Amino acid sequence: MGDAVPALNVLFTILADLSFSLLVGKSLAGYWLDLIPTKCSPSGNHAGSADTFGFRRVSIACVAVLLACHLVRPWFVASAMSGSTQFGEALALIPTVLSSTRQGVLWYANCAAVVLLLAAQFSAEFRSASALWMEFGALCVLAATKAASSHASEAGDFTLAEISQFLHILSTAVWAGAIVVSGLLVVPRLHVLAGVPALWSYGRRLSQTVTYALVTLAGTGAYASWSDAHGTWSVVWTTAWGRTLLAKVTLAGLAALLGSAVRFRCLGLPADHRRAAAMAKLLRGEAVVMFAVICLSGVLANANPAGIPQSFLVAPGAQEGFASCASIRTMLFRRGVAGTASVFLWVSSDARRSFRSTRS
Amino acid sequence: MSLVPSRQFHSKRIAYVLFAAVLAINLPMSFAHTELVSATPPANSTVSAPKNVTIKFSGALEAKFSKITVTDASGQPAAKEASTVGADAKVMSLPLPALAPGVYTVHWVAVSTDSHRSQGEYKFTVK
Numbered sequence: 001m002g003d004a005v006p007a008l009n010v011l012f013t014i015l016a017d018l019s020f021s022l023l024v025g026k027s028l029a030g031y032w033l034d035l036i037p038t039k040c041s042p043s044g045n046h047a048g049s050a051d052t053f054g055f056r057r058v059s060i061a062c063v064a065v066l067l068a069c070h071l072v073r074p075w076f077v078a079s080a081m082s083g084s085t086q087f088g089e090a091l092a093l094i095p096t097v098l099s100s101t102r103q104g105v106l107w108y109a110n111c112a113a114v115v116l117l118l119a120a121q122f123s124a125e126f127r128s129a130s131a132l133w134m135e136f137g138a139l140c141v142l143a144a145t146k147a148a149s150s151h152a153s154e155a156g157d158f159t160l161a162e163i164s165q166f167l168h169i170l171s172t173a174v175w176a177g178a179i180v181v182s183g184l185l186v187v188p189r190l191h192v193l194a195g196v197p198a199l200w201s202y203g204r205r206l207s208q209t210v211t212y213a214l215v216t217l218a219g220t221g222a223y224a225s226w227s228d229a230h231g232t233w234s235v236v237w238t239t240a241w242g243r244t245l246l247a248k249v250t251l252a253g254l255a256a257l258l259g260s261a262v263r264f265r266c267l268g269l270p271a272d273h274r275r276a277a278a279m280a281k282l283l284r285g286e287a288v289v290m291f292a293v294i295c296l297s298g299v300l301a302n303a304n305p306a307g308i309p310q311s312f313l314v315a316p317g318a319q320e321g322f323a324s325c326a327s328i329r330t331m332l333f334r335r336g337v338a339g340t341a342s343v344f345l346w347v348s349s350d351a352r353r354s355f356r357s358t359r360s
Numbered sequence: 361m362s363l364v365p366s367r368q369f370h371s372k373r374i375a376y377v378l379f380a381a382v383l384a385i386n387l388p389m390s391f392a393h394t395e396l397v398s399a400t401p402p403a404n405s406t407v408s409a410p411k412n413v414t415i416k417f418s419g420a421l422e423a424k425f426s427k428i429t430v431t432d433a434s435g436q437p438a439a440k441e442a443s444t445v446g447a448d449a450k451v452m453s454l455p456l457p458a459l460a461p462g463v464y465t466v467h468w469v470a471v472s473t474d475s476h477r478s479q480g481e482y483k484f485t486v487k
Contacts, residue, residue, distance in 0.1 A: 081425040082425060103473070151476075
């Protein structure tokens with residue numbers, strides 16, 4: 001298997017994070033669509049609005065991906081913990097992982113969340129209150145187990161660090177999920193189906209929620225900075241891991257800039273068709289950037305920060321997991337930066353053109 | 361319609377603040393991983409025959425996947441017993457038999473509860 005195991009691990013992490021974010025984003029988008037006044041609603045009634053945008057199909061696909069990622073996770077954990085990239089060796093260690101490690105305990109908790117998600121998808125009324133509450137509970141459990149399986153849980157469960165990480169994960173999912181679902185699924189069609197007033201009503205709620213998510217991210221991130229940075233900033237500039245992190249940070253910053261353009265140069269001004277078109281383009285661009293951010297987060301989540309000095313005792317090549325997924329990391333880094341640069345140029349030129357024609 | 365100047369200024373300022381906040385919030389999140397804090401006997405030290413090797417890490421360890429081994433100058437294992445993680449899950453130790461004078465190498469593998477694995481080695485000399 002060689003390098004394939006860490007690369008597959010990265011791939012499944014990205015798929016799980018993306019699915020989780022999309023489920024959160026889809027739930028929020030459905031709620032905001034329900035709040036659009038009936039006269040502006042695309043289907044003329046509240047209950048039908050979410051289905052107009054194919055949310056059920058997205059939802060079932062995301063849960064199926066999450067289920068697949070959940071089922072293969074013990075194998076990846078066994079591989080990461082043992083350092084073995086042989087399929088059979090890691091497979092034999094799965095019972096040990098499930099019975100004797102913290103990751104094993106959390107896997108069982110995740111089982112409950114996935115079952116709840118499945119039940120919500122196949123309940124008689126897809127958008128009934130009980131189905132929505134089941135989905136909300138399951139997403140919270142998934143975020144909690146993800147926080148509990150991260151480094152933040154080192155000081156124990158239900159600590160400030162773990163709760164902060166839980167909020168960080170949820171806020172990230174709210175930001176990424178809401179933007180990707182809105183930018184790619186809702187806004188382009190809502191503009192056409194229901195007109196500008198409905199788009200403005202939806203967009204203001206989206207913008208407000210994402211702002212709250214960003215504030216939460218800033219708070220939890222500042223706390224993590226304070227508690228986790230051990231004077232090791234040099235690795236950011238000197239290692240491939242650091243450069244990947246910088247690419248992610250740059251993309252997140254770019255997404256925030258695009259979001260602020262939507263908020264202040266479109267939604268902050270009177271609604272009209274040209275601004276609506278500019279907003280749709282900006283949101284589409286932000287969605288693509290957020291997709292790249294999720295991909296880079298998946299790479300970093302499975303990586304030790306190579307090059308961090310663990311005093312003078314570290315042997316060369318000690319950070320195995322990261323070193324062995326170098327190829328996928330390099331590929332994602334290059335394509336992510338190149339893709340984002342072109343998306344940014346495309347979005348900014350389109351938006352500039354729209355703004356110019358709006359002014360004249 | 362043109363943008364109102366004060367609003368434009370306001371929005372630019374908020375955008376810069378947001379950008380700076382996003383830069384700040386992302387950087388350190390992934391820094392933290394279990395690191396070696398201290399070791400007894402210390403690296404590159406010359407000591408009387410120690411009764412055990414004890415290594416303290418910055419985070420809790422998975423007992424089933426973490427280990428210490430000690431080899432002598434010829435690469436042969438110097439300890440018969442297996443290493444254990446103590447009641448303090450950050451500390452791992454390996455009991456040693458009476459070691460003859462010479463150079464020994466400590467190899468360690470630390471698997472943190474977040475499943476990240478790191479390893480290293482160092483030498484000490486028994487006088």
